[in-house]
Each structure stands twice: as structure tokens, then as C-alpha cells.
Amino acid sequence: MKISINRDEGTPIYRQIVRQIREMILASQVPAGFRLPPERRLADALGVTRATVVTAYDELKSEGLIDARVGRGTVVLSAKNPDPSVDGLRQLSWSHHFRDEGARQPDPLVRNLLEMSMRPGVISLAVGLPSPQYVPAQLFQQLIQRVMEEGGAHALLQTPTEGHPPLREAMARWLTTRGMHCSPDEVMVLSGSQQGLQLTARVLLSPGDTVIVEAPTYFGAMEAFRKAGARMVSVPVDDGGMQVDVLSALLRHHRPKLIYTLPTFQNPSGVVMSLERRRQLLALAAGYGIPILEEDTYAELRYDGALVPSLKAMDATGVVLNLGTFSKILFPGLRLGWMVAPRQVIRRLALSKQTEDLHSSTFGQWAMERMITEGHLESHLNGLRKVYRRQRDVMGNALDASRIDGMRWDVPLGGYYFWCELPRAVDRARLSAMAAELAVNFLPGYPCFVDEPSSHWVRLNFTFPAPPEIEEGVSRFLRAVKGAIAPRQQGWDRRQAGTRPIV
Numbered sequence: 001m002k003i004s005i006n007r008d009e010g011t012p013i014y015r016q017i018v019r020q021i022r023e024m025i026l027a028s029q030v031p032a033g034f035r036l037p038p039e040r041r042l043a044d045a046l047g048v049t050r051a052t053v054v055t056a057y058d059e060l061k062s063e064g065l066i067d068a069r070v071g072r073g074t075v076v077l078s079a080k081n082p083d084p085s086v087d088g089l090r091q092l093s094w095s096h097h098f099r100d101e102g103a104r105q106p107d108p109l110v111r112n113l114l115e116m117s118m119r120p121g122v123i124s125l126a127v128g129l130p131s132p133q134y135v136p137a138q139l140f141q142q143l144i145q146r147v148m149e150e151g152g153a154h155a156l157l158q159t160p161t162e163g164h165p166p167l168r169e170a171m172a173r174w175l176t177t178r179g180m181h182c183s184p185d186e187v188m189v190l191s192g193s194q195q196g197l198q199l200t201a202r203v204l205l206s207p208g209d210t211v212i213v214e215a216p217t218y219f220g221a222m223e224a225f226r227k228a229g230a231r232m233v234s235v236p237v238d239d240g241g242m243q244v245d246v247l248s249a250l251l252r253h254h255r256p257k258l259i260y261t262l263p264t265f266q267n268p269s270g271v272v273m274s275l276e277r278r279r280q281l282l283a284l285a286a287g288y289g290i291p292i293l294e295e296d297t298y299a300e301l302r303y304d305g306a307l308v309p310s311l312k313a314m315d316a317t318g319v320v321l322n323l324g325t326f327s328k329i330l331f332p333g334l335r336l337g338w339m340v341a342p343r344q345v346i347r348r349l350a351l352s353k354q355t356e357d358l359h360s361s362t363f364g365q366w367a368m369e370r371m372i373t374e375g376h377l378e379s380h381l382n383g384l385r386k387v388y389r390r391q392r393d394v395m396g397n398a399l400d401a402s403r404i405d406g407m408r409w410d411v412p413l414g415g416y417y418f419w420c421e422l423p424r425a426v427d428r429a430r431l432s433a434m435a436a437e438l439a440v441n442f443l444p445g446y447p448c449f450v451d452e453p454s455s456h457w458v459r460l461n462f463t464f465p466a467p468p469e470i471e472e473g474v475s476r477f478l479r480a481v482k483g484a485i486a487p488r489q490q491g492w493d494r495r496q497a498g499t500r501p502i503v
């Protein structure tokens with residue numbers, strides 16, 4: 001069996017392995033029952049991590065092309081009939097039916113991180129989830145019960161695609177108190193802000209269009225833009241947010257279709273865009289006539305520093321689309337988010353949403369309306385800010401306690417994350433392996449960049465783990481970092497440079 005890896009190809013290594021083994025199986029070059037090499041042996045032979053081969057094998061298993069057999073290792077199933085027959089009828093071979101998305105396949109990073117975070121014993125500093133301890137479950141249960149008593153079947157039937165009208169009214173009032181003066185028909189309810197990213201991409205972008213993103217930026221947004229076939233050009237972020245002077249030159253040259261920014265407590269960097277830059281950005285976007293998609297996901301979670309108005313609150317020309325979510329300030333299982341936009345845009349987004357999920361959960365929207373109008377959201381937010389400020393300080397102190405030369409971070413004024421620059425001598429693949437061994441996970445920084453960053457970054461979350469876990473998690477993580485500064489082995493760097501994270 002011959003597999004070759006091309007690190008200049010731009011396709012993640014594990015997908016190259018999947019593609020080649022799949023082709024060999026489908027072309028019957030390897031017969032049913034053939035034993036694939038053990039993961040570690042193949043990893044050594046190709047000069048990749050074992051995790052890369054594990055992910056490739058997992059993918060082939062999910063396609064029904066191979067299977068792990070006790071005592072026999074990993075074996076090839078029949079290409080024509082990967083699944084065993086039942087009563088003489090052949091099972092459909094799904095692997096022949098999936099569209100080949102090639103290099104465009106979505107990155108499994110988020111799925112892998114979530115899956116690993118749920119494993120017993122693992123401390124997760126990787127995910128962007130709220131604290132399970134402070135999810136208002138009991139309150140939500142009471143609200144649902146009341147909604148069901150009062151609304152009966154109506155709370156379970158359909159609702160307009162743009163959202164449950166009383167919720168849109170409540171949200172317009174709530175957003176107006178935040179400086180975003182809007183009417184209910186300028187607010188659309190979404191099934192999470194990820195849906196807002198997908199819909200915006202679908203409505204505004206055509207293949208080949210350029211989108212301006214920040215460097216770093218939210219990787220889930222890049223996935224949505226990529227899926228729409230857009231090209232991304234990035235503008236660096238510093239202490240004052242997106243470097244708007246750099247943007248100015250790019251606008252002239254690239255004529256982008258969209259500018260995507262997370263101006264307040266940016267994910268992943270935690271940075272807040274200065275008021276002056278917000279003014280400059282709005283002026284540039286209005287001057288060139290380019291829409292801004294502003295993600296305000298973390299804006300409500302401010303622990304220190306002065307309030308800076310959202311771009312939407314400062315927008316005089318209708319150039320800003322404001323996207324937000326209840327996932328970070330309540331709980332992600334609710335799957336509710338919002339978009340504030342001119343009516344014309346809401347209409348187009350709703351048409352697009354209709355083909356995606358018809359509307360967001362009806363009883364969730366009814367309960368959310370109560371959550372806002374009865375003041376529960378506001379008091380929950382007040383409590384959350386205190387808890388998360390404490391957790392942020394626990395993480396800051398834990399990082400301070402064991403300083404590593406060349407490791408740098410700023411204490412975030414809000415949001416969910418510490419964004420840390422690691423010493424150059426830290427080997428990326430080795431750090432992932434060491435962290436996995438120590439049962440801690442983190443988000444590697446490079447998927448947050450369009451182009452390979454010149455520094456080595458990681459994102460650490462302080463809201464999901466409880467304070468004792470934050471301390472233990474940071475201690476494990478720093479041990480992993482120290483372990484990954486080991487003297488370099490000849491050739492190690494070059495061999496690992498092309499691998500994608502399998503976290």
C-alpha cells in the first residue's frame with residue numbers, strides 16, 4: 001500500500017490519507033479483509049502524528065470502508081458492499097453517494113474539540129461554552145412550564161421565519177437600551193449566530209468574492225465564508241482592534257463584498273476596537289459602500305474598562321449588520337441568536353432561512369420573550385459578569401504563577417478567552433501530543449488566521465471550567481508547553497509543518 005503526503009498541497013494531511021486509501025479500496029486495489037497498518041506504524045512511516053492517522057481511519061470508518069476488528073486490527077470492508085448483507089439484501093453503500101467536497105470539506109476541529117471536552121478526566125480550556133454551574137436551568141424550566149400552560153399547543157406550532165413577534169418586540173426594546181435603536185421588523189431571530197454567518201454568506205457572497213476578516217478571527221466564520229466560495233483577505237488586529245489604516249489600502253485594491261469584524265472582546269484575541277477606529281471603519285465602509293457584518297457575541301460580558309458603543313449603535317448610513325447570540329450569555333442548547341439589519345436585508349435573510357430550518361424553535365422563543373420582558377436576562381447577566389470576572393482572574397493568576405520565558409498575554413477586559421503567544425521554540429505538534437497526554441485541551445491559534453501566522457498562538461477559555469479546574473488545567477497546559485520546548489529533533493519541524501490540528 002503506497003501513500004504519499006504533499007505538504008504544499010493545502011489539503012490537510014489526514015484528508016490526503018483518507019483520499020488515497022478510499023481510492024485504493026474503491027478501485028479494488030486493496031481487497032476486502034486486507035489489514036491496514038497499525039496507526040502508529042503508518043504515522044511513523046509518513047512522518048505525521050498518530051492523531052492524524054487516527055482521524056483518517058475514523059473518517060474511513062464513518063464512510064463504511066474500513067472497520068476495527070478485535071484481534072485483527074483495522075480491516076478493509078468490501079468496496080462494493082462495505083456493510084454486511086441482511087437477509088440476502090445488500091445494504092446501500094453510502095460512501096459512493098457523498099459529494100466529493102475535496103479541499104472544501106468543513107474542518108472537523110470544532111466537532112473534535114467538543115467531543116474531547118466531554119471525555120471524563122479531560123480539562124477543557126478549548127471550547128467556548130458558558131459555565132455549566134451557572135446555566136439558569138431551573139428558571140428556564142419554570143418559564144417553559146408557564147409558556148406551555150398559557151400557550152398550550154400554540155407554543156408548539158409554527159412561528160414566522162423572522163421570529164415570534166413578541167420576542168422580536170422584546171428584543172428590539174432590549175437592543176435599544178444598548179444603543180441600537182431598532183424596530184421589531186429590523187430584528188430577526190436566528191437559530192444561533194452561526195446561522196447568521198451562513199445566511200449572510202449565502203445572501204451577500206458569490207464564489208470568488210472577497211471578504212475582509214481580522215487576523216486573528218473566529219474560525220467558524222471563515223468556514224461559512226469558505227463554504228460560499230469566498231476568498232478572504234485579513235487585516236491584523238492590535239491592542240486597538242482591527243488596524244483600520246491597513247484596511248483602507250486593501251479596500252481600494254480588493255473591492256471586497258463584506259467586512260467581517262468582532263469589535264468587542266474579539267474571539268479569539270479578547271481585544272476591543274477603539275472608538276476612533278470604529279468611526280474610521282464606519283466612514284470607510286460608508287464611503288466605499290461595503291457592508292460590515294459586526295459580531296457582538298461577547299459584548300455583554302464586560303468585566304473592566306469603559307463601555308464602547310457597537311458599530312450598529314454608531315451607524316448613520318445603514319451599512320452595519322449586527323449579529324448576536326444567547327449561546328454565550330445563557331446557553332447554547334437554546335440555539336437562539338439575532339440579526340439587526342435594515343428591513344430589506346431581513347427580508348432576504350428570511351427567504352434564505354426558510355429553506356434552511358423554516359423557523360427557530362417556537363417554545364424556546366416564547367420562553368426567551370419572558371426571559372427578557374420579566375428582567376431575568378438582565379439579572380442573569382449581572383451575576384454572570386461577577387462570576388466570569390473572578391474566573392478570569394483565577395486564570396490570570398494561574399498563568400502568572402508559572403511564568404515561561406517568551407510567553408505573553410494581555411488580561412482580557414471581557415469575553416471568554418486569554419489569547420497567549422507562546423515562545424518560538426514550542427513545537428506545535430509536540431504541544432498537542434503533550435497536552436493530550438496530560439488530559440488538557442486548548443484551541444491552537446493558527447486555524448484563526450487566513451494566512452499562517454508568524455507567531456505561535458493559543459486560546460484558553462476561562463468560563464467553562466470551574467476555578468479549581470482552571471488552576472489545574474493551566475498548570476497542566478504550562479507543563480505541556482515546557483515539555484514542548486525540548487531540543488529540536490532534526491527534520492521534526494519540517495515533517496510536521498503541514499499537519500492540521502486533530503485536537
Ligand SMILES: Cc1ncc(COP(=O)(O)O)c(C=O)c1O
Nearest residue numbers: 128192193194218267297325327
Ligand atoms: C464569534 C462566534 N460566533 C458564533 C459562535 C457560534 O455561536 P452560536 O451557538 O450562537 O451559533 C461562536 C461560538 O463559539 C463564536 O465565538
